[in-house]
Amino acid sequence: DAGVTQSPTHLIKTRGQQVTLRCSPKSGHDTVSWYQQALGQGPQFIFQYYEEEERQRGNFPDRFSGHQFPNYSSELNVNALLLGDSALYLCASSLGGHIEAFFGQGTRLTVV
Amino acid sequence: AQTVTQSQPEMSVQEAETVTLSCTYDTSESNYYLFWYKQPPSRQMILVIRQEAYKQQNATENRFSVNFQKAAKSFSLKISDSQLGDTAMYFCAFMKLKYNDMRFGAGTRLTVKP
Numbered sequence: 001d002a003g004v005t006q007s008p009t010h011l012i013k014t015r016g017q018q019v020t021l022r023c024s025p026k027s028g029h030d031t032v033s034w035y036q037q038a039l040g041q042g043p044q045f046i047f048q049y050y051e052e053e054e055r056q057r058g059n060f061p062d063r064f065s066g067h068q069f070p071n072y073s074s075e076l077n078v079n080a081l082l083l084g085d086s087a088l089y090l091c092a093s094s095l096g097g098h099i100e101a102f103f104g105q106g107t108r109l110t111v112v
Numbered sequence: 113a114q115t116v117t118q119s120q121p122e123m124s125v126q127e128a129e130t131v132t133l134s135c136t137y138d139t140s141e142s143n144y145y146l147f148w149y150k151q152p153p154s155r156q157m158i159l160v161i162r163q164e165a166y167k168q169q170n171a172t173e174n175r176f177s178v179n180f181q182k183a184a185k186s187f188s189l190k191i192s193d194s195q196l197g198d199t200a201m202y203f204c205a206f207m208k209l210k211y212n213d214m215r216f217g218a219g220t221r222l223t224v225k226p
Contacts, residue, residue: 033213042116042203042216043157056213088155099145099207101214103157 002027004093004104012110013081021076021107025093031055032074033101034066037088049074050096078109086111114139114206118217125194126225132179133189133220135204141165146180146187147205147214150198157203163187194224 005024013019025032031050035043045058049068068074072093078085088108092101115138125131137146148160163171163180170178175195179188191198201221205214 035214035216040218042118042205042218043214045213045215048213058213090155090157092157099162100159103149105154105156108155 004029004091004102006089006091006104006107008107009105010108010110012112015081015083015111017081018077018079019081019109021078021089021091021109023074023076023091023093023104025072025074025091026102029093029095029102030072031094031096032068032072033092033094034074034076035090035092036060037090037106039087043090046076081111083111085109114141114144114208114215116204116206116215116217118204118220120220121218122221122223124223124225125191127194127196129194130190130192131194131222133191133202133204133222135187135189135217137185137187137204137206137215139185139206139208141208143209145207145209146178147207148176148178148187148189149203149205149216151201151203151219152199160202161189191222196224196226198222199224 033048034046037043047057052068063079088106090106091104094101144165146163149157161173175192201219204217
């Protein structure tokens, strides 16, 4: 049983560009959450998708957007990249209201 | 808003000894969940232990146990018989009941020395 998979593992982008990160949830899971983890800090909640809708959102600007597909996979899009967007982006999946979330290994985004 | 504070940026312990990591949180909720996650260099967050706030009994998972003090809003992690593989970042996290988005602390870097 594959766990949560994220792609790509590493990415380098230039300031002002746009980026798309991808997440495939654990088999059977229908809820995907995205987190940003800056260097030396704990993960910060970006948003959560359930049934293809954004269910909850953290304190992130509109430059951060997402999507969930019918197969429950998800994308995180960041527009107009800033140097401060450099971070590890983590995806976590869970089943409906179940409390346990499983994390992927993250995508390391570097903005230069 | 919920906040989670880990006041120990770094800790170290000798192999086979016991170490306690501290966590405090702030919330107006009466029912919630608390977690400890481990993040090794591989970057993947691994659930160590969880505690439901409505349960008075402290959770235990093998060598890992918590001291949950609801009135004090304190949630510490005790690791017994520390092993080299326990070396990692440890994050305390809070979650409200309705939605499973988590609020994390800044983490404690634990080093287990041989």
